[in-house]
Amino acid sequence: MTAIDVRGLRKSHQGFEAVKGISFEVAEGEIFALLGRNGAGKTTTVEVLAGFQRADAGTVRVLGLDPWADRAAVRGRTGVMLQEAGFFPDLTVAQTIDTWRGFTSAPRPRDEALELAGLTAKAGTRVRQLSGGEKRRLDLALALLGRPDLLFLDEPTAGMDPEARAATWAVVRDLARQGTTILLTTHYLDEAQRLASRLAIMDAGRVVAGGDMAETLAAHAGKVSFRMPAHIPPGDLPLPVTVEHGRAVCRAEDPDLAAQTLLTWAAARGLRLEGLEVRPATLEDLFMESATLTTAATESTEQPR
Numbered sequence: 001m002t003a004i005d006v007r008g009l010r011k012s013h014q015g016f017e018a019v020k021g022i023s024f025e026v027a028e029g030e031i032f033a034l035l036g037r038n039g040a041g042k043t044t045t046v047e048v049l050a051g052f053q054r055a056d057a058g059t060v061r062v063l064g065l066d067p068w069a070d071r072a073a074v075r076g077r078t079g080v081m082l083q084e085a086g087f088f089p090d091l092t093v094a095q096t097i098d099t100w101r102g103f104t105s106a107p108r109p110r111d112e113a114l115e116l117a118g119l120t121a122k123a124g125t126r127v128r129q130l131s132g133g134e135k136r137r138l139d140l141a142l143a144l145l146g147r148p149d150l151l152f153l154d155e156p157t158a159g160m161d162p163e164a165r166a167a168t169w170a171v172v173r174d175l176a177r178q179g180t181t182i183l184l185t186t187h188y189l190d191e192a193q194r195l196a197s198r199l200a201i202m203d204a205g206r207v208v209a210g211g212d213m214a215e216t217l218a219a220h221a222g223k224v225s226f227r228m229p230a231h232i233p234p235g236d237l238p239l240p241v242t243v244e245h246g247r248a249v250c251r252a253e254d255p256d257l258a259a260q261t262l263l264t265w266a267a268a269r270g271l272r273l274e275g276l277e278v279r280p281a282t283l284e285d286l287f288m289e290s291a292t293l294t295t296a297a298t299e300s301t302e303q304p305r
């Protein structure tokens, strides 16, 4: 079943169109990544989906409901971790969770929420004394209190150290395994690549790329790179390369095959390809490429006629 269905969504802020007619679907139990540069419109989209803002145009269905008209019903079944949480700085972590439990129907026990977010040791600490990453974890604990069917996570691991990030990923994966649908925004592309099975990349209010994560990456060129052998002009290599910081970089849809071709060529000449690296496309390659494409498209439409 479809947990989120967005068609032609538009949303302006004081005359500025932050979201310009986007469409995407998220299946139940799926982890979906919404990616894009600063100001792309991700938070605006999440706020509409979570029922905090009303869409200007388009249709939006969340768990089969209109998130604005049916926002009480949607809120009861969703957990939201937005970028700026409004905590009371003088409350302890445990008191904060207890306060939120009071607003939540059938909440998780406090200790379970603390444990899930890795905050058990900080239960007695005042919110003002938490680090940035610990505050994000408290946000996560609060978003999980109502055992939501759908979780919106807006940059959930911003400011977390690597260990806390890994622990958060484990929690997110576990929740998805148990059937929770998760829509995640993040600037950490490795995070999106590890967690999400589908994605949409937004740029300037539009979706510019997306679909199934594995298929999307497989459709993109991987990279073979090595230190450029001395005295060999790049044009002599059997495949086209660019030279970046003394390394030859060859982009290829099948990087293993490209590496074989290059190694065979080198062996025939008694050369070694020092520091050879072969890797499939990463989300970062795809992201940089789609950003370049949209920048070029914007620039070309802005040319004087």
Ligand SMILES: Nc1ncnc2c1ncn2[C@@H]1O[C@H](COP(=O)(O)OP(=O)(O)OP(=O)(O)O)[C@@H](O)[C@H]1O
Pocket: 013, 014, 016, 018, 036, 037, 038, 039, 040, 041, 042, 043, 044, 045
């Ligand atoms: N309340 C508002 N009033 C005016 N403009 C706004 C408001 N909220 C967002 N915007 C503008 O809309 C655009 C999209 O913002 P949004 O926060 O949705 O982007 P984002 O993709 O989440 O960015 P980031 O990665 O920086 O969080 C930005 O240009 C932003 O300045």
